[in-house]
Amino acid sequence: MKRFVLFLLAATTLLCVGCKKENNKKITLHLFHYKQEIVNEMEEMAAAFHNLYPNITIETETIPNDAQTVLKTRLFGGEAPDIMMLQSYSTIFEYAQEGFLADLTNEAFMENIVNAAKKSVTYEGKAYALPLDMAGIGVVYNKDLFAKLGLEIPKTYSELKNVCKVISDNGFTPFALSIRESWPLGHFISMAHTASIGDKLDAWLAEMNAGTGTFASEEMDKMFEVFDFFKANGGDKAMEMDYNSSLNNFASGSYGMMVQGLWAYGAAMKLNPTLNAGFFPFPFSDNPEQTKLYVDTDSTLAISATAPKENIEAAKLFLNFLTSEEGVQLVVEKFKLLPTVKNADVSGMQAPFQDLVRYVGEGKTMPWAFSMWPSTVFENSKNGLQEYFSAQKTKEELLQYLDDEWKKTLE
Amino acid sequence: MKHISGYRDKGLGKAFYLFILPAFVLYLIFFLLPFFLGVQYSFLNWNGKTPDIPIQMSAKKFNLLIEKNLPIEISKNDFNEKFLSKINSGKNEIENIYTLNPNEYYTLNLTLDDDVYEKAKKILEESNCSNLFSNDEKNKLNSFYELKQDTYVLKNEVSLLDRFYIKKILAKNYYHNIKNVGFKNYIRLFHDEKFKEVIGFTLFYTFFNMLLINVIALLLALALDSKIKHKKSLRTMFFLPNVVSLIIVAYIWSFIFREGFGALGWKNWLVYENTAPWAIVLTSVWQGVGYIMIIYLAGLQSIPTDILEVASIDGANNWQRFTNITLPLLAPSMTISFFITLTNSLKCFEIMLALTNGANKTTSFVLNVYFEAFKQERVGYSTAQAIILLLIIMAISIVQLSIMKKKELQY
Numbered sequence: 001m002k003r004f005v006l007f008l009l010a011a012t013t014l015l016c017v018g019c020k021k022e023n024n025k026k027i028t029l030h031l032f033h034y035k036q037e038i039v040n041e042m043e044e045m046a047a048a049f050h051n052l053y054p055n056i057t058i059e060t061e062t063i064p065n066d067a068q069t070v071l072k073t074r075l076f077g078g079e080a081p082d083i084m085m086l087q088s089y090s091t092i093f094e095y096a097q098e099g100f101l102a103d104l105t106n107e108a109f110m111e112n113i114v115n116a117a118k119k120s121v122t123y124e125g126k127a128y129a130l131p132l133d134m135a136g137i138g139v140v141y142n143k144d145l146f147a148k149l150g151l152e153i154p155k156t157y158s159e160l161k162n163v164c165k166v167i168s169d170n171g172f173t174p175f176a177l178s179i180r181e182s183w184p185l186g187h188f189i190s191m192a193h194t195a196s197i198g199d200k201l202d203a204w205l206a207e208m209n210a211g212t213g214t215f216a217s218e219e220m221d222k223m224f225e226v227f228d229f230f231k232a233n234g235g236d237k238a239m240e241m242d243y244n245s246s247l248n249n250f251a252s253g254s255y256g257m258m259v260q261g262l263w264a265y266g267a268a269m270k271l272n273p274t275l276n277a278g279f280f281p282f283p284f285s286d287n288p289e290q291t292k293l294y295v296d297t298d299s300t301l302a303i304s305a306t307a308p309k310e311n312i313e314a315a316k317l318f319l320n321f322l323t324s325e326e327g328v329q330l331v332v333e334k335f336k337l338l339p340t341v342k343n344a345d346v347s348g349m350q351a352p353f354q355d356l357v358r359y360v361g362e363g364k365t366m367p368w369a370f371s372m373w374p375s376t377v378f379e380n381s382k383n384g385l386q387e388y389f390s391a392q393k394t395k396e397e398l399l400q401y402l403d404d405e406w407k408k409t410l411e
Numbered sequence: 412m413k414h415i416s417g418y419r420d421k422g423l424g425k426a427f428y429l430f431i432l433p434a435f436v437l438y439l440i441f442f443l444l445p446f447f448l449g450v451q452y453s454f455l456n457w458n459g460k461t462p463d464i465p466i467q468m469s470a471k472k473f474n475l476l477i478e479k480n481l482p483i484e485i486s487k488n489d490f491n492e493k494f495l496s497k498i499n500s501g502k503n504e505i506e507n508i509y510t511l512n513p514n515e516y517y518t519l520n521l522t523l524d525d526d527v528y529e530k531a532k533k534i535l536e537e538s539n540c541s542n543l544f545s546n547d548e549k550n551k552l553n554s555f556y557e558l559k560q561d562t563y564v565l566k567n568e569v570s571l572l573d574r575f576y577i578k579k580i581l582a583k584n585y586y587h588n589i590k591n592v593g594f595k596n597y598i599r600l601f602h603d604e605k606f607k608e609v610i611g612f613t614l615f616y617t618f619f620n621m622l623l624i625n626v627i628a629l630l631l632a633l634a635l636d637s638k639i640k641h642k643k644s645l646r647t648m649f650f651l652p653n654v655v656s657l658i659i660v661a662y663i664w665s666f667i668f669r670e671g672f673g674a675l676g677w678k679n680w681l682v683y684e685n686t687a688p689w690a691i692v693l694t695s696v697w698q699g700v701g702y703i704m705i706i707y708l709a710g711l712q713s714i715p716t717d718i719l720e721v722a723s724i725d726g727a728n729n730w731q732r733f734t735n736i737t738l739p740l741l742a743p744s745m746t747i748s749f750f751i752t753l754t755n756s757l758k759c760f761e762i763m764l765a766l767t768n769g770a771n772k773t774t775s776f777v778l779n780v781y782f783e784a785f786k787q788e789r790v791g792y793s794t795a796q797a798i799i800l801l802l803i804i805m806a807i808s809i810v811q812l813s814i815m816k817k818k819e820l821q822y
Contacts, residue, residue: 069785072459098460099467103562180682182770211513228703240669308567367521377789388769392684411456411513 027314029058032074033085034067037266041334048330049321056314058083061244068375075100080304083318084310085132088297089371090378092129095302102303102312103217104319112323117340120371128302129382130319133337135298136279136356137187137261137368141266143276143351145172145256152279155288157226162192164233167256170345176255179389181242186382188230188259190370191294192223195284205372211410224388224395226284230259231389237389251275258367266336279352281359293359296368297340337361374409377402453795456592458788464577465588466565472519473556473563479532481508482585487515489585494540510602516590518519544615545807548580596795606796609779612772615688617756623696624703625745631700632707647707650701657698661765664694687771695762699755703748711737746812753811757804769783776800778800 025209033042041064046058055120061072070093074080080100086092095101098282104110106126110118117131146152149170154160164174164370178184182217195217198205207213231238241249243264250258250272269275281293301322303315321327323341331339339346342406346357359365370378387393393401416652451645468476475481485493490509495502508531509517544552555577556563569577581587600606613656642786652660668681670689680690723730760777769782779798 007488066785072785074459076462094460098462099465099565100460100462106560181769187818237673237679239682305564306567379786383770390682390684391773 003186019411025055025310027056027310027320029056029083029258029311029314030081031058031083031085031318032067032071032081033060033062033299033301034060034064035085035335036064037263038335038337041330044334044382045322045327045330049318052321053314053317054282058318075304078306080306082304082307083139084302084304085299086129086133086302087371088129088300089368090137090227090373090375091371092121092300092302094375096123096126096128098126099332100305101306102305104128104130104303104316107316109316109320109323112130112341114340114342117297120366121300129300130322131297132299132301132322132338133297133331133335134295134340134356134360135261135338136293136295136359136365137191138281138293139257140250140260140262140265140277140279140352141257142250142253142255143278145253154276154283155291156283156286157288159279160283161229163256164229166207168175168233173235173249173255174233175235175238176241176246176250176258177231177238178241178246179231179234182377182386184243184260185385185389186370186378187261187294189227189381189385190368190373191380193284194294194366194369195282195290195292196223198219200384201367201369201372205369208406209410211407213403213406216396220399221286221395226384227388255281261293262352262356265350270293271364272362277352279355281364291358292366294368295356295360295365296371298337300303374406376409377405380405380407390400443646449794450798452791453596453798454591454593455791456590456595457791459790460788461589461783463566463588464581465586468556468563469521470558470561470563475519475521475528476581476584476586477544477552479528480535480544480584481519481528481531482517483519484587485517485585486590487511487517490517493585494535494538495581497540498534498538501530501538504534505531514624544580544583548583551581552577586796592791596792597799599792600795600799605774605779608772609774609776612688612774613757613759616692616759616775617753618746619692620695620699620756620759621749623692624699625748627696628700628703628748629707629741632711635704635708636711646705649704650697653701655698658765660694660698661762663709664690664697665766665767681767682771687773689769691762691766691773694766695756695759698762699752703752706744706748706751707741710741714740742815746815746819749811749815750808754804754808757800757807 031042031046039060042060042062046060050057062246067085071081071084075095075098086095092101099143103126105125109130110127113131117134119129120127121131141153145167149166151163151166152159154163156386167174193215194201196217204213234241235249237256246258246260247264247268248271249255249269250264253272253275258268262279265277265279268277281291283291301319303312303319305312307315322331328339328341330346331337332344332348336349338349338356346353349357370381373381381402384393384398387394388398442448472483476483494505498505504527508520508523510520511517555569555573557566558564571733578588586601629651635642635649639645655663668679672679678686680686718736718740719732722736727735758777759775760781762777763769763773763778766782769778771773774782776796780793780797780800783796784790787793
């Protein structure tokens with residue numbers, strides 16, 4: 001009899017183990033992202049997660065160019081990836097509006113995110129994505145060249161003019177430009193515009209979205225002087241340079257500065273590992289108080305609302321992992337990205353990143369307004385400034401064009 | 412003649428139709444069906460993202476739509492026609508809960524108290540203009556969506572057929588996720604400055620591309636048809652660019668324009684507005700000439716030598732033989748060559764994409780269709796453009812073929 005009871009007990013425990021296995025059925029998540037710098041690193045991240053949750057496997061896919069086009073067709077075709085990387089602000093808002101994204105407002109991992117980053121993922125009061133990293137756009141400068149010429153970081157526009165004069169007088173070129181390839185110009189024009197309206201950004205956005213605002217203003221007029229100055233200091237062949245040639249030029253050491261995001265610093269380092277570079281905000285005016293770094297949440301991760309329930313839950317576990325201590329450490333060390341998690345340890349990052357963290361700490365930052373513009377307006381601002389530089393559009397025509405494009409999105 | 416058609420009517424008819432049936436079905440599925448869907452898209456205000464049915468809907472909206480039978484969004488025309496004109500008393504109550512948007516749509520105010528909606532529902536019912544959902548339809552809708560917190564989310568397992576069904580039910584209450592705008596997309600074409608610029612460039616490109624390719628190809632063919640040395644190797648050399656893909660040709664030439672022209676001290680043709688269109692014509696002629704040359708060469712070699720010999724015996728000189736015998740007998744080759752170059756030029760796309768990406772006023776028609784659909788997110792509008800292009804190509808080709816066919820000689 002005893003044996004029989006024991007046998008029953010053993011049988012039930014075995015059965016229970018069986019049950020448990022049934023609950024832990026294998027889940028494969030599909031992660032879609034566009035960061036070509038971290039193709040392998042993202043896989044390492046997925047592997048680290050798989051070690052913690054052996055029943056969940058994450059397959060990553062990288063589409064660097066035209067990621068939005070690919071994603072759009074997938075979403076409309078009903079083949080949404082479970083986890084997708086989206087650019088902060090308007091991309092998230094546009095997808096959230098169409099109902100593609102799952103609501104993450106009440107998830108525990110959102111508690112770990114710094115408050116400044118939450119605005120970029122919040123649409124109509126609900127959070128739809130996890131902010132992954134912060135990025136800055138400003139002036140990447142050659143520290144060695146500055147030291148050699150006895151130059152200091154310019155805090156005002158007049159000081160910048162002086163710096164450029166010294167650099168060109170010594171036979172170097174002040175700016176490594178890329179005008180032939182237009183995407184960096186979009187960042188530049190939006191940065192100038194954001195600087196021109198200062199702390200009235202939210203009010204201006206509301207006006208634009210009501211169809212009553214305009215890009216034109218007295219302050220914006222002055223920005224065009226800066227644009228002309230910028231182009232004039234980019235060497236003879238400024239019009240013919242694309243992104244790669246501007247990186248090559250900057251890495252060669254004969255160019256002093258490059259107006260770019262910090263990602264370009266990483267790319268230039270790959271071309272010339274001995275490069276000694278730093279980072280400072282572009283001074284658009286003569287008031288040093290108004291010189292602020294253009295920094296905000298860059299990429300975010302969202303979950304598809306149409307994914308099966310268990311996939312959504314598994315995807316949430318992954319996002320939770322990213323904000324855990326281990327996850328943040330991987331983001332810093334492997335991705336080399338600045339995390340948006342509270343109290344993250346970033347002491348191991350390179351000099352320009354430390355500069356960025358310092359500016360963020362001092363509160364000398366302005367948000368990425370271009371991410372808040374409708375995505376088509378931002379797209380058109382790139383070609384718009386390019387056409388201004390090649391004299392196909394005047395100042396007035398360019399501003400009018402941007403106003404018109406914004407109005408088209410309201411129809 | 413008579414007995415042949417009679418023969419066909421009796422026996423061959425059925426076999427003939429059976430024989431073409433499989434091909435016709437494929438033609439229907441892969442050509443005609445997408446074509447008519449395309450025509451349909453050109454009447455929509457679709458941005459490429461909006462799904463055909465809502466994926467998520469706030470609980471409040473969902474209940475108003477299903478329980479109160481109030482349209483959430485309704486076009487101005489429908490609103491006046493289906494509601495206002497039919498209501499006897501209480502017009503104001505209905506008008507007050509809707510706001511007119513700039514896009515001529517009335518939207519329901521979602522922040523009101525429940526009894527206001529209840530009242531509105533009664534007014535509509537009394538005037539017999541409310542489209543009540545049957546219980547069956549309500550249950551169906553409820554079964555397709557599941558409530559998560561305060562949002563109804565479309566279930567993952569909803570099939571394509573169910574989607575059609577949901578679309579049909581919602582349309583009963585004037586709910587269209589993608590709006591119909593009638594002929595607005597076509598009317599817009601007439602006011603679009605960019606579109607005019609695009610047409611101008613495409614016609615410029617088509618004219619010079621067609622002319623230069625045919626003239627140069629004919630000259631090369633005449634040279635190869637004469638008694639020169641190394642005929643075979645020359646023919647291979649001239650044809651070689653055609654074997655290389657157009658995208659690679661574009662990269663080769665963009666290198667030549669950048670580095671080669673730079674070495675000669677010339678400007679890079681691709682980055683200036685007045686030279687960029689010619690740079691594109693140059694590249695495309697270099698690539699396209701070989702293929703057309705082969706067609707002319709075949710035409711030349713099929714001209715019987717005895718006719719030419721007779722002419723020289725009769726005392727005709729080389730020029731007379733060329734204009735009076737060779738050219739007329741080449742007419743069939745010309746018809747096909749002009750047709751090929753004409754339609755290919757009107758449809759050109761990849762060469763501009765790779766050389767300039769449409770900058771400096773070199774956006775071709777098809778490239779613009781692509782930009783409108785995927786960068787500007789106006790898929791409906793870009794489809795309208797594509798349909799106009801189809802009509803233009805058909806019209807020009809028919810005119811060209813009918814004129815040139817008349818000039819062809821038989822011997």
